Amino acid sequence: MRRNGMCPLCYLKKLFSRPSDVTDVFYDKKYENGAALTPPMGWSSWNTFRNQIDDKLLLETAQAMKDTGLVDAGYEYINLDDCWHSSMRDENGLLQGDLTRFPAGIPDLVEKLNALGLKVGIYSSNGTFTCEDLPASLRHEKTDAYTFAKWGVEYFKYDFCHNKKISKYAPLVFSISLAPAGGRDILTVGCEDALLFGTAKLMPDKRLPGGMYISGLDGASGKAVFKNVIVPKAGRYVLTINILKKGLYEKFLIAHINGESYCRFEVPSQKPFNLSARYQAFVDLKEGGNTISLFNPVRTRADSAMVQYQYMGQALKEASARVAQEQGRAEKPIVFSICEWGINKPWKWGASAGNLWRTTMDIRPWWKWMKMIYERNVKLYKYSQKGNWNDPDMLEVGNGKLTPQQNRSHFALWCMMCSPLILGNDLRKMKKEVLDIITNKKLIAIDQDELGVPAKRVKKGGADVLARPLSGGRWAVCFFNKSGAKEVSYPLEKLQADGYVKLAPAPSYAYEEVWSGKSGSVSGKLSAHVDKNDCKVFILTPQN
Numbered sequence: 370m371r372r373n374g375m376c377p378l379c380y381l382k383k384l385f386s387r388p389s390d391v392t393d394v395f396y397d398k399k400y401e402n403g404a405a406l407t408p409p410m411g412w413s414s415w416n417t418f419r420n421q422i423d424d425k426l427l428l429e430t431a432q433a434m435k436d437t438g439l440v441d442a443g444y445e446y447i448n449l450d451d452c453w454h455s456s457m458r459d460e461n462g463l464l465q466g467d468l469t470r471f472p473a474g475i476p477d478l479v480e481k482l483n484a485l486g487l488k489v490g491i492y493s494s495n496g497t498f499t500c501e502d503l504p505a506s507l508r509h510e511k512t513d514a515y516t517f518a519k520w521g522v523e524y525f526k527y528d529f530c531h532n533k534k535i536s537k538y539a540p541l542v543f544s545i546s547l548a549p550a551g552g553r554d555i556l557t558v559g560c561e562d563a564l565l566f567g568t569a570k571l572m573p574d575k576r577l578p579g580g581m582y583i584s585g586l587d588g589a590s591g592k593a594v595f596k597n598v599i600v601p602k603a604g605r606y607v608l609t610i611n612i613l614k615k616g617l618y619e620k621f622l623i624a625h626i627n628g629e630s631y632c633r634f635e636v637p638s639q640k641p642f643n644l645s646a647r648y649q650a651f652v653d654l655k656e657g658g659n660t661i662s663l664f665n666p667v668r669t670r671a672d673s674a675m676v677q678y679q680y681m682g683q684a685l686k687e688a689s690a691r692v693a694q695e696q697g698r699a700e701k702p703i704v705f706s707i708c709e710w711g712i713n714k715p716w717k718w719g720a721s722a723g724n725l726w727r728t729t730m731d732i733r734p735w736w737k738w739m740k741m742i743y744e745r746n747v748k749l750y751k752y753s754q755k756g757n758w759n760d761p762d763m764l765e766v767g768n769g770k771l772t773p774q775q776n777r778s779h780f781a782l783w784c785m786m787c788s789p790l791i792l793g794n795d796l797r798k799m800k801k802e803v804l805d806i807i808t809n810k811k812l813i814a815i816d817q818d819e820l821g822v823p824a825k826r827v828k829k830g831g832a833d834v835l836a837r838p839l840s841g842g843r844w845a846v847c848f849f850n851k852s853g854a855k856e857v858s859y860p861l862e863k864l865q866a867d868g869y870v871k872l873a874p875a876p877s878y879a880y881e882e883v884w885s886g887k888s889g890s891v892s893g894k895l896s897a898h899v900d901k902n903d904c905k906v907f908i909l910t911p912q913n
């Protein structure tokens with residue numbers, strides 16, 4: 370049996386290889402927006418307040434952030450998590466704050482929070498609803514991104530509840546047409562003029578104008594390229610994709626324009642009452658020849674998530690640039706926080722879509738749970754980089770029944786791993802011991818170190834040892850004791866030999882321990898007494 374005119378084996382081979390010339394644009398791109406060059410620091414409403422938030426709470430929290438010195442310590446974002454909004458979009462289809470909990474509206478609140486010296490974050494879901502079943506942004510990406518940018522939002526967390534996976538199937542295209550925006554079609558190019566790659570193939574159908582259509586653009590395996598599509602002048606055009614209606618399943622297609630921008634077409638399951646259908650999008654073309662490539666980059670669940678997050682990432686960038694222009698002010702980049710709980714291995718593609726990506730399920734203020742999250746995240750150290758970070762979720766320091774030792778370890782581990790430091794406790798009433806932990810200057814400096822190199826776990830056991838290089842020829846070493854109180858030690862030469870940590874060889878090292886402030890000189894091995902569930906963190910500087 371032949372599929373797409375190919376022998377079954379050839380077809381399978383093509384289907385399961387991902388030809389780099391098919392979807393090249395979607396991979397290995399780094400999301401850069403000038404924000405989150407160090408892991409973001411702030412506070413979020415979720416961990417403590419869940420669905421019970423209002424403007425009063427936000428303003429009191431902002432005031433507390435200022436009064437307690439958290440703002441001075443570097444915490445700059447105040448993030449509204451789920452349930453900030455009304456179940457109703459407004460009469461223009463725009464999201465709006467909960468009508469009775471934020472009666473003055475979100476823009477008013479943003480202004481007040483900004484006046485207290487804080488940047489504001491907001492939340493939505495890459496789905497039809499949020500996790501609390503409120504309206505969300507899938508298929509409203511551009512509109513919602515623009516709304517948030519207009520409100521002056523500078524941090525955006527994008528969840529994954531009620532997500533709809535993009536189909537891996539592509540529609541059957543028989544021609545493309547172009548019209549200047551506001552005008553009629555000025556040209557139509559038939560599918561016979563496209564260059565075909567991978568599984569893409571011309572198929573006959575006498576009923577169609579050119580007697581043929583392209584199939585095989587599915588699953589990141591085939592691509593059709595319309596080269597040298599000539600328009601008389603640069604500007605905005607309407608691209609119409611003319612497709613043969615076939616198949617009671619959803620389909621998806623991307624049109625990639627001149628290797629720069631792209632638009633997408635979502636085709637529902639089609640009833641063949643008519644032979645053909647038209648799908649349109651605006652595209653910006655240059656004068657003379659243009660290249661329009663058609664393909665579906667989605668084969669797997671992870672591809673689908675990546676494409677959707679990339680799309681929102683682009684929408685946020687466009688929105689903040691557009692608003693800056695409209696308001697005649699400097700651009701306020703929006704930190705883009707991907708929150709799909711690590712289920713699609715976002716560490717593999719997150720850096721192409723946003724500034725940070727959750728690596729695990731939701732954190733809880735339970736010691737066992739916190740350790741489980743640490744265990745997963747610590748292994749992913751190679752994926753974090755300046756501007757694009759692993760996110761083991763918001764902090765639970767000061768929440769639940771975590772002991773002082775556990776709070777200390779939780780905070781220190783997050784700092785060692787270059788994690789975002791988004792507080793989740795009630796800042797209006799917190800114990801001094803909690804405030805001392807979250808404002809520990811040395812640890813915050815480790816988290817925020819300009820090298821942005823997260824710690825590697827160099828020893829796993831009853832006590833873990835983590836190490837990372839810091840700027841200024843310094844290193845940080847953490848002893849995290851998961852078992853009973855004991856003496857922990859680690860040979861310095863092992864840190865020198867480690868190809869990632871690369872501790873500079875020296876006869877001795879000046880050290881400072883970040884909790885006690887104790888300092889001195891060490892050679893041979895680093896040792897310390899560490900209590901149960903507690904940690905010690907040393908900053909080492911080579912001495913000659």
Ligand code: GLA
Pocket residue numbers: 415450451499500501528708710730731
């Ligand atoms: C998900 C996220 C959480 C929080 C809630 C809100 O569970 O992972 O961090 O945002 O949704 O409903």
